[in-house]
Every structure is written in structure tokens, then in C-alpha cells.
Amino acid sequence: MQGKNLTRAEIYTVFSQLSTHAVEQQAAFLALLARKKETGDELLGALDFMLEQSALIHLPYDVIDIVGTGGDGLSTFNISTAASVVIASCGVPVAKHGGRSVTSRTGSADVLDVLKIPFSLTPDACIHGLKTMGYAYLLGSQFNTALQSFASLRQHLGIPTVFNIMGPLLNPMQPKRQVIGVSRIDLVSIIARILNEKGSSHALVVHSEDGMDELSVSAATHMSELQHGNITEYTITPEDVGLKRSSVDEVKGCDTMENARIIRGIFEGKIIGAKQDI
Numbered sequence: 001m002q003g004k005n006l007t008r009a010e011i012y013t014v015f016s017q018l019s020t021h022a023v024e025q026q027a028a029f030l031a032l033l034a035r036k037k038e039t040g041d042e043l044l045g046a047l048d049f050m051l052e053q054s055a056l057i058h059l060p061y062d063v064i065d066i067v068g069t070g071g072d073g074l075s076t077f078n079i080s081t082a083a084s085v086v087i088a089s090c091g092v093p094v095a096k097h098g099g100r101s102v103t104s105r106t107g108s109a110d111v112l113d114v115l116k117i118p119f120s121l122t123p124d125a126c127i128h129g130l131k132t133m134g135y136a137y138l139l140g141s142q143f144n145t146a147l148q149s150f151a152s153l154r155q156h157l158g159i160p161t162v163f164n165i166m167g168p169l170l171n172p173m174q175p176k177r178q179v180i181g182v183s184r185i186d187l188v189s190i191i192a193r194i195l196n197e198k199g200s201s202h203a204l205v206v207h208s209e210d211g212m213d214e215l216s217v218s219a220a221t222h223m224s225e226l227q228h229g230n231i232t233e234y235t236i237t238p239e240d241v242g243l244k245r246s247s248v249d250e251v252k253g254c255d256t257m258e259n260a261r262i263i264r265g266i267f268e269g270k271i272i273g274a275k276q277d278i
Contacts, residue, residue, distance in 0.1 A: 003036045005036075005039050005041070005042065006039075006041070006042050006045070007041055007045070008041040008042070008044050008045035008048070009045065010045065011041070011042045011045030011046050012045040012046070012048050012049050014029070015045070015046050015049040015050070015146075016049055019146070019149050019150070023153055023156070026150070026153050027153060027156065027157055030153075030154075030157060030161040030162065030163075031157065031159065031161075033161070033162055034159065034160065034161050034162065037184075037186065038162050038165060039190075040190045040193055040194060042162075043162065043165060043166065043190065043191075043194060044194060044197070046162055046166060047166055047169055047170075047194070047198075049146070050144065050146050050147075050166060050170055051170065053144050053145045053146040053147075054143055054144040054146075054170060054172055055123070055143045055144070055172055056172050056173075056174060057123045057126055057127070057143075057172045057173045059127070059130075059173060061093070062093075062175070062176055062177055062201075063093045063094060063095040063130065063136075063173060063175045063177070064087065064092055064093070064094055064095070064175055064177040064178065064179070065084075065094065065095055065096060065097055065168070065171050065173075065175045065177075065178050065179075065180075066080045066083050066084045066087065066094070066096070066178070066179040066180075067080055067084075067096065067097055067098060067167070067168040067171075067178070067179075067180055067181070068080050068168065068180065068181030068182070068183075068213040068214060069160070069164045069165050069167060069168060069180075069181065069182050069183050069187070069213050070107075070160065070164055070167075070183065070213065071159075071160030071164045071183040071213070072183040072211050072212055072213045073183075073211070074210070074211060074212055074248060074252070075105060075252050075253060075254075076212065076214070076248075076251050076252055076253055077251065077252070077253030077254075077258075077259040077262045077263065077275065078106065078107075078108055078111045078253070078259050078263065079214050079251070079278055080108070080179075080181065080214065081096070081098070081108040081111055081112065081263070082263045082266060082267075084096040084135070085117070085135065085263075085267070086267075088133065088134045088135040091134065092134070093130050093134045093135070094134065094135050094136070095126070095130065095136050095138060095171060095173040095175055096108070096135070096136070096137045096138065097138045097140060097167070097168070097170065097171035097172070097173075098137065098138075098139070098140065098167075099139060099140040099141060099147075099167070100139075100141075101256075105253070105254065105255055105256070105259075106253070106255060106256040106259050108137075109137070109139055110256045111256055111259045111260045111263065112137055113256075114256055114257060114260035115260050115263065115264065117135075117137065118137070119137050119138075119139050119142070120136040120137055120138055121139065121142050123172075126138060126172075126173065136173075138171060138172055138173065140167065140170060143172040144170060144172070147163070147170070150163060160183060164183070165182070165187065165191075168180045168191075169191075169194065169195075169198070174198070174199075175200075176199065176200050176201040176202070177200070177201060177202050177203065178195065178200060178203040178204070179203070179204045179206070180195075180203065180204070180205050180206070181205075181206050181207065181212070181213030181214045181215075182205060182206070182207050182213050183207070183211070183213045184207065185207050185222060187205075187207065188205050188206070188207050188222055188223070188224045188233075189205075189224050189231075189233065191205045191224075192205045192224035192225075192226050192231050193231070195226050196226050196229060196231065200226055201227070201228060202225075202226065202227050202228070203225070203226045204223055204224070204225050204226075205223065205224045205225075205226075206221050206222070206223045207221070207222050208220065208221040208222070209221070209222070210248050212248070214278065215236070215278070216238070216248075216278070217238045217243055217244075217245065217246045217250075217251065217274050217277045217278045218238075218245060218246050218247055218248045218250075218251070218274075219237075219245075219248075220235050220236065220237045221235065221236050221237075222235050223235065223236060238277070243277045244274075244277070246273070246274035246277070247274070250273065250274035250275065251274050251275055251278050262275060
């Protein structure tokens with residue numbers, strides 16, 4: 001209630017006890033933490049606990065994940081989901097981590113259902129997907145018991161919480177290469193430092209001036225790049241990479257069916273312009 005920051009050890013203890021408390025107490029804590037804004041130590045402590053509850057999958061080779069925290073309130077279509085499929089089609093193995101909608105109209109799992117892209121529900125299925133297609137979609141709640149226990153609470157709250165921020169960091173494969181979009185500018189450097197501590201070799205953490213947790217085509221994007229222990233911060237614009245600047249409205253989506261239609265249209269070359277550019 002006083003807005004004081006917690007240590008890494010303190011937040012670990014809180015999360016280890018949180019599931020035993022009444023839903024009202026859980027909701028109050030998550031809402032207050034979000035209102036205060038989570039620090040790097042608080043995120044690390046929560047992440048320590050959550051990863052202990054996760055069924056991790058160890059691979060002998062590198063994969064990449066491209067994912068966002070969500071919660072930017074802009075109602076764009078599922079951009080990182082579409083991008084992950086494009087990357088896999090180019091021969092880069094992708095372990096995409098995500099879930100169903102909590103704070104947005106549609107989650108990555110919802111839209112992949114419609115597109116008939118299968119989930120990898122077991123470690124063996126994940127490895128098989130990577131070997132045969134270069135793509136595995138890992139449904140977060142399937143691999144993390146703590147995410148399962150807090151799912152209904154998060155849907156009831158309906159606001160971005162620490163779980164949104166941690167989501168991209170909870171991939172069971174713990175990829176060492178990531179592109180992570182965040183919904184707050186202060187999280188760009190915080191998440192980059194966390195990724196460095198957790199052993200990532202190369203990662204981009206991005207937030208755009210229009211508020212988007214993506215590399216935007218409508219505004220400059222602030223970025224922290226982690227590469228082999230070194231973090232560099234810079235800004236990139238659509239014009240820097242030869243793209244035309246567009247309105248945020250041009251990349252907005254709607255419900256699950258409409259977002260799936262947009263993504264399919266991009267893949268088929270029927271939808272061009274801002275949606276294809278992003």
C-alpha cells in the first residue's frame with residue numbers, strides 16, 4: 001500500500017505463497033504491484049519462482065522466440081505470431097511461446113487455432129515440430145503449473161499484470177535468441193538486463209513511441225540490443241529500413257476470426273501495405 005519496492009528474495013517468497021491466498025488477496029497484490037510498476041529485482045524474483053514451476057525443455061541447438069508482453073491497448077492484429085511463422089519459413093527454428101487472450105481481444109493461441117497451426121503440447125511434440133517444420137508453438141499454461149493456477153484470476157482482473165511482463169521470459173525452451181516487445185518504455189532496459197542475467201546470447205527488446213509492443217511502422221522504436229553480454233540502446237524508424245510510415249489504425253485487428261483473416265491474407269500476398277510491412 002505504501003508503494004515500496006520489494007527485494008528479489010521478498011517477491012519470490014510472496015509468489016510462493018500467493019496461490020494459497022484468497023482470490024481477492026491475489027488480485028489486490030497484482031493490481032498494486034502493477035500500479036507501482038515492477039522493478040528489475042521484483043521481476044527476477046517472480047521469474048525465479050515461476051521457472052521452478054515450469055517443465056523446461058533442453059535443446060542441443062539454438063532457437064528463437066519472437067513475442068510481446070501485450071497490454072499496449074492498441075488492439076493490433078497478432079503481429080509477432082505472424083512474424084514467427086514468416087521467420088520459420090525462412091529456415092530459422094522458432095519456439096514460439098504464448099497463450100490465449102487475457103488482456104487483449106485475441107491471443108496467439110486463439111488465432112493459431114483458426115489458422116490450424118498445431119500446438120506442441122508435450123516436450124516430444126515440441127522437438128518433433130522443430131525437426132519437421134522448424135516451428136513449435138508452446139502453450140504457456142501447458143508447461144507451467146503456476147500459470148494454470150493464476151489463469152482465471154488474470155482473466156477476472158482484465159488488466160496487464162506482472163504475468164504479462166514475465167510471459168515472454170517463461171518459454172520452456174529458454175531460447176538464447178529473442179525479439180521481445182514490451183508495453184512500457186522503462187521495461188526496455190529492464191528486460192534486456194534480465195535476459196543478460198538469464199544467459200541470452202542475442203536479444204532485441206523493443207517499445208515504440210506510439211505505445212506499441214512491436215517494431216512499429218507508425219513511429220520510432222526504442223530498442224535495447226543484447227549481444228554476448230553487451231547491451232546497446234538505440235532508436236530505429238520505419239524510414240531507416242526503407243518502409244513508409246503508416247498510421248497505427250492501419251495495423252489494427254479485431255476479433256480472432258478477423259485477425260486470422262488478416263494473417264492469412266498477408267501470407268497469401270492479398271494484403272499489402274502497413275500490415276505486410278510490420
